[in-house]
Amino acid sequence: MIYFVTxxxxxxxxxxxxxxxxxxxxxxxxxxxxDTLEEVAAFGIREVAEKLASPAMIEDAGLFINGLKGFPGVxxxxxxxxxxxxxxxxxxxxxxxxxxxxxSVVAYAEAGGEPVVFAxxxxxxxxxxxxxxxxxxxxxxxxxxxxxxxxxxxxEKNSISHRGRSIRAxxxxxxSR
Numbered sequence: 001m002i003y004f005v006t007x008x009x010x011x012x013x014x015x016x017x018x019x020x021x022x023x024x025x026x027x028x029x030x031x032x033x034x035d036t037l038e039e040v041a042a043f044g045i046r047e048v049a050e051k052l053a054s055p056a057m058i059e060d061a062g063l064f065i066n067g068l069k070g071f072p073g074v075x076x077x078x079x080x081x082x083x084x085x086x087x088x089x090x091x092x093x094x095x096x097x098x099x100x101x102x103x104s105v106v107a108y109a110e111a112g113g114e115p116v117v118f119a120x121x122x123x124x125x126x127x128x129x130x131x132x133x134x135x136x137x138x139x140x141x142x143x144x145x146x147x148x149x150x151x152x153x154x155x156e157k158n159s160i161s162h163r164g165r166s167i168r169a170x171x172x173x174x175x176s177r
């Protein structure tokens with residue numbers, strides 16, 4: 001059994017669909033301010049694995065928008081909580097380069113062990129308006145092809161998403177051990 005430490009039910013459901021036996025735990029841990037998602041996740045998983053004394057994983061993700069020089073990046077959760085999708089769309093007004101990438105980093109560790117980090121990325125564009133009712137966070141404004149992530153069902157999202165890719169990389173690593 002792997003504990004997935006997150007308060008985000010959507011993230012947990014995505015992981016559960018891929019990994020199967022995973023249990024959600026919502027315990028606090030220190031999230032450092034750092035330049036990369038990898039640094040944040042590797043730091044956090046050390047504390048989590050020791051607290052739980054069991055195999056555990058955490059996931060950190062960010063939205064990196066080309067036209068905003070990579071913003072909000074590692075500050076994506078804070079920016080979403082502060083200005084939301086409407087605020088991001090206002091920041092994008094008049095910006096032609098709407099290319100963006102969702103990046104996800106999953107960190108896994110066992111008590112006393114070194115963390116292992118897996119990354120996934122999904123390239124797309126920022127829509128001009130929110131569309132769709134599925135997903136969470138920035139999903140309604142992140143387009144891949146002609147659909148936003150919020151217009152996809154969970155299975156379709158997991159097959160292409162940044163988080164799906166990082167979780168499948170963890171799954172592959174675990175099965176090869």
